[in-house]
Amino acid sequence: MPRPLNSEPNHGLKLSGLNSALDVIYGVLFSFIINTFTQNYILDFQKNWQKQNGKIKFLVLFMIFLYMLSDYLSVKIFNSKNDYENSKRFIIDLVIAALYYISFVAALNDRVDFIYYSTLIHLFSLFWVWHLLFYKNFNKIYKYYLLITFSTHIVSLFGFSLFSILISRGKINLFYACIFYLVYSGLIEIIQIWQKMKLIIKKGNQPEKIDLLVKESGTIFSRLLIFIFLFIFKKIADLKKRMKWFFSLF
Secondary structure, three states: OOOOOOOOOOOOOOOOHHHHHHHHHHHHHHHHHHHHHHHHHOOOHHHHHOOOOHHHHHHHHHHHHHHHHHHHHHHHHHHOOOOOOOHHHHHHHHHHHHHHHHHHHHHHOOOOOHHHHHHHHHHHHHHHHHHHOOOOOOOHHHHHHHHHHHHHHHHHHHHHHHHHHHHHOOOOOHHHHHHHHHHHHHHHHHHHHHHHHHHHHHOOOHHHHHHHHHHOHHHHHHHHHHHHHHHHHHHHHHHHHHHHHHHOOO
16 A cells, blocks of 8 residues: 655655665565566466466456555655655665565465465554654644545554454455455555545645645556556457457468
């Protein structure tokens, strides 16, 4: 899930070198994910797509990647105006990035415990937002913005925790874990975006609204990628059908 941003000035210790370190770490993890995705769902497309739960697992892997990308973009936009004031937020960012990667690998290997790691992502994201609430000089609209994200992570953490308990008791298989991840995460995401858009429309002055829209740009961009990807994927599938029909004539 994407985390909130603010434009309040940072009065703490400047640790700008940590921003570069975070870029390197995310870059390495993204390269591993893209390479794994390419090998499993592009180079060996038919084998993995036609496996049991292959299609729904593909959607889960893609969504994990998009959530990770959205989180990274949110952190980058936030850090552009707020360097790390101490190592606490940097460590939380590292842990969340690692959990995304572990969750991706677990889902790729048909392990239902990817839900556990997704639960921990929401837990540490909650710590991240809680840490931001201690910043001074927040105006009213930023407090509302943070509280929306904070409450969203609480609801997400509650749902994922309950589902994790069911998994630990052996009552949930991979298929239903994937369904839960896609549906529950999607509903929470829609509610969060809707609440934030209402906040932007109804509260604050024009500069504040523009600032919040900039902060949500990472989330909006990553969600647009879903529709672009699905459109391209559908076109490729249609093209493959036509090519198969064409070659069947000979």
